[in-house]
Amino acid sequence: MNKILKGRVHKYDRDNIDTDVIIPGPYLKIHDHKELAKHAMEGIDPKFPEKVSQGDFLVTGANFGCGSSREHAPIALSQTGIKAILAPSFARIFYRNAVDGGYLLPIEVDEATFKKVSDGDELEIDLAHNAITNLTRNERYAMKPFPELVARIVEAGGLMNFKPVS
Amino acid sequence: MTITEKILARSSGKERLSPGDVIFSKVDRVMMHDVSGPGVIKVFSEWEKKGVKIDRIWDPDRVWVTEDHFVPAADRVSAENVIALSNFTKKFGIKKHFKYGLGQYGICHTLSHEEAMVLPGEVYVGGDSHTNTTGAMGAFAAGLGHTDIAYVLMNGQIWFKVPETMMFRIEGNMPDYLMAKDIILQIIGDIGTDGANYRTMQFAGDVVKRLTVEERLTLTNMTTEAGAKNGIIEPDETTYAYLRERTDAPYTPAHGDSDAEYSEVFTYEIEKIEPTVAKPFSPGNITVARELQGTELDKAYIGSCTGAKLEDLREAAKVLKGKHVKIRTEVLPAAQSIYMKALKEGLINIFVEAGAVVGPPTCGACCGAHMGVLGKGEVCVSTTNRNFPGRMGHVESQTYLASPMVVAASAITGKITDPRDVTN
Numbered sequence: 001m002n003k004i005l006k007g008r009v010h011k012y013d014r015d016n017i018d019t020d021v022i023i024p025g026p027y028l029k030i031h032d033h034k035e036l037a038k039h040a041m042e043g044i045d046p047k048f049p050e051k052v053s054q055g056d057f058l059v060t061g062a063n064f065g066c067g068s069s070r071e072h073a074p075i076a077l078s079q080t081g082i083k084a085i086l087a088p089s090f091a092r093i094f095y096r097n098a099v100d101g102g103y104l105l106p107i108e109v110d111e112a113t114f115k116k117v118s119d120g121d122e123l124e125i126d127l128a129h130n131a132i133t134n135l136t137r138n139e140r141y142a143m144k145p146f147p148e149l150v151a152r153i154v155e156a157g158g159l160m161n162f163k164p165v166s
Numbered sequence: 167m168t169i170t171e172k173i174l175a176r177s178s179g180k181e182r183l184s185p186g187d188v189i190f191s192k193v194d195r196v197m198m199h200d201v202s203g204p205g206v207i208k209v210f211s212e213w214e215k216k217g218v219k220i221d222r223i224w225d226p227d228r229v230w231v232t233e234d235h236f237v238p239a240a241d242r243v244s245a246e247n248v249i250a251l252s253n254f255t256k257k258f259g260i261k262k263h264f265k266y267g268l269g270q271y272g273i274c275h276t277l278s279h280e281e282a283m284v285l286p287g288e289v290y291v292g293g294d295s296h297t298n299t300t301g302a303m304g305a306f307a308a309g310l311g312h313t314d315i316a317y318v319l320m321n322g323q324i325w326f327k328v329p330e331t332m333m334f335r336i337e338g339n340m341p342d343y344l345m346a347k348d349i350i351l352q353i354i355g356d357i358g359t360d361g362a363n364y365r366t367m368q369f370a371g372d373v374v375k376r377l378t379v380e381e382r383l384t385l386t387n388m389t390t391e392a393g394a395k396n397g398i399i400e401p402d403e404t405t406y407a408y409l410r411e412r413t414d415a416p417y418t419p420a421h422g423d424s425d426a427e428y429s430e431v432f433t434y435e436i437e438k439i440e441p442t443v444a445k446p447f448s449p450g451n452i453t454v455a456r457e458l459q460g461t462e463l464d465k466a467y468i469g470s471c472t473g474a475k476l477e478d479l480r481e482a483a484k485v486l487k488g489k490h491v492k493i494r495t496e497v498l499p500a501a502q503s504i505y506m507k508a509l510k511e512g513l514i515n516i517f518v519e520a521g522a523v524v525g526p527p528t529c530g531a532c533c534g535a536h537m538g539v540l541g542k543g544e545v546c547v548s549t550t551n552r553n554f555p556g557r558m559g560h561v562e563s564q565t566y567l568a569s570p571m572v573v574a575a576s577a578i579t580g581k582i583t584d585p586r587d588v589t590n
């Protein structure tokens with residue numbers, strides 16, 4: 001896992017962005033990851049996949065990823081190039097799927113940070129120090145550290161590379 | 167400890183647990199369907215590409231599979247997913263595979279109780295977010311993504327953070343125009359769609375005690391819409407009687423301690439609740455049905471794991487008996503066994519005579535996949551559990567969520583209608 005991430009922000013200022021919007025129901029039969037990426041965020045912004053470059057960040061409102069357990073959601077987003085999502089909170093299955101599948105990082109930030117970051121900003125995220133630098137605005141923010149087990153799964157690159165610890 | 171903590175302590179070999187503890191838990195039952203199953207297959211094949219040879223899974227007898235989301239096969243891709251699923255269950259010796267068109271099959275969260283696939287005190291995970299439903303049987307039941315399910319298939323274990331429990335007591339005498347759906351919509355409206363994030367929603371009180379198993383399942387089903395990790399109801403004689411009709415497999419129920427700690431306790435007087443509807447585009451966007459009186463509709467949908475159990479069909483049929491629907495109305499029993507019981511009780515006749523179409527069990531239009539999706543601008547009243555933009559079809563369609571009684575009453579008038587306003 002690269003400890004320093006750098007990319008541009010795509011911001012959607014909306015709470016409760018659900019999995020039906022991230023990847024609509026008819027695409028659930030698709031299991032080709034590249035194909036899924038073409039429909040990422042289709043319910044909110046059909047142009048989303050074209051806008052994203054490898055390594056970019058998604059910044060959204062609270063309770064991101066609520067709704068279904070479809071792992072298609074983090075897969076589709078990660079395949080567009082998104083490396084991390086910054087939000088005040090995440091829905092639980094989306095959070096687990098993102099981490100356990102090793103697709104992208106769900107990073108919790110506080111409301112104030114969420115408000116300060118704008119669409120198009122360049123960010124640098126230092127995972128070792130839980131610090132976010134806004135290169136465009138020359139500001140620094142804190143991120144909520146990952147809980148210990150989550151940090152270890154992230155480190156391992158996903159749950160598959162992780163042995164049960166009981 | 168609460169019932170959830172008791173079950174998780176037992177499954178993780180711990181004396182005591184507290185909310186916030188991270189554990190690896192043994193799993194008793196695992197479910198996947200024609201959407202999560204192919205995801206699991208993909209994870210397996212990726213491991214194999216990396217040189218991990220997988221010729222067996224942890225315990226094929228604890229795994230069960232159904233075909234529900236895209237059956238009858240919506241198109242070629244869906245057909246191939248089902249074939250892949252059959253090959254998988256055959257290869258790994260999974261015997262409990264409920265197949266479309268081959269006797270009993272249906273929506274996963276319906277088979278789990280109809281077929282007694284999950285028993286009180288067990289830890290049950292499924293590759294579907296509404297796995298929470300089965301917590302009404304007194305089990306710890308939580309939904310997971312397909313990587314987690316693949317992990318469970320290999321290891322028989324998975325990690326959980328022990329959730330805090332929110333307790334909801336529903337007291338009083340249930341009026342005959344209300345259903346469990348009205349209660350859970352009211353609760354979600356009150357606490358919000360992230361009001362129970364990462365937590366357990368437990369239900370108790372006089373009303374819950376007297377609810378049938380099927381009605382209890384409606385409460386736990388929609389805990390997912392409040393973000394809960396699991397929904398749960400302590401098993402009692404109602405649960406045991408229901409199971410006795412279906413299985414003689416042994417189980418060890420768990421019960422919460424009398425001094426169990428709840429993060430919050432909510433008490434509802436049932437008499438204060440009215441037939442309730444969630445407006446587009448959120449299950450938490452509620453109001454009372456009478457408030458929406460006159461809202462024009464294009465379709466009424468009675469289907470899904472939430473609202474097409476036998477009792478849901480019975481209540482809808484009571485309202486529809488001898489009446490005619492004014493808008494397109496679809497009834498899809500949630501499993502073949504329920505279809506059969508509805509047939510024997512004469513419910514299917516009532517629906518067809520009222521002018522509705524009765525379809526095969528499927529998730530179909532509930533998740534906007536196939537079999538009657540909504541077109542641009544169409545408005546639907548539905549017994550399902552979600553009404554996000556595009557959930558049941560076009561992003562510019564609209565879905566109102568309501569109880570089977572409200573949906574049936576609305577089918578008759580073509581407008582959103584309180585069931586009290588159509589009685590003879």
Ligand code: SF4
Nearest residue numbers: 273470471529532533
């Ligand atoms: S009926 Fe709807 S909510 Fe239930 S499992 Fe199927 S798609 Fe999900």
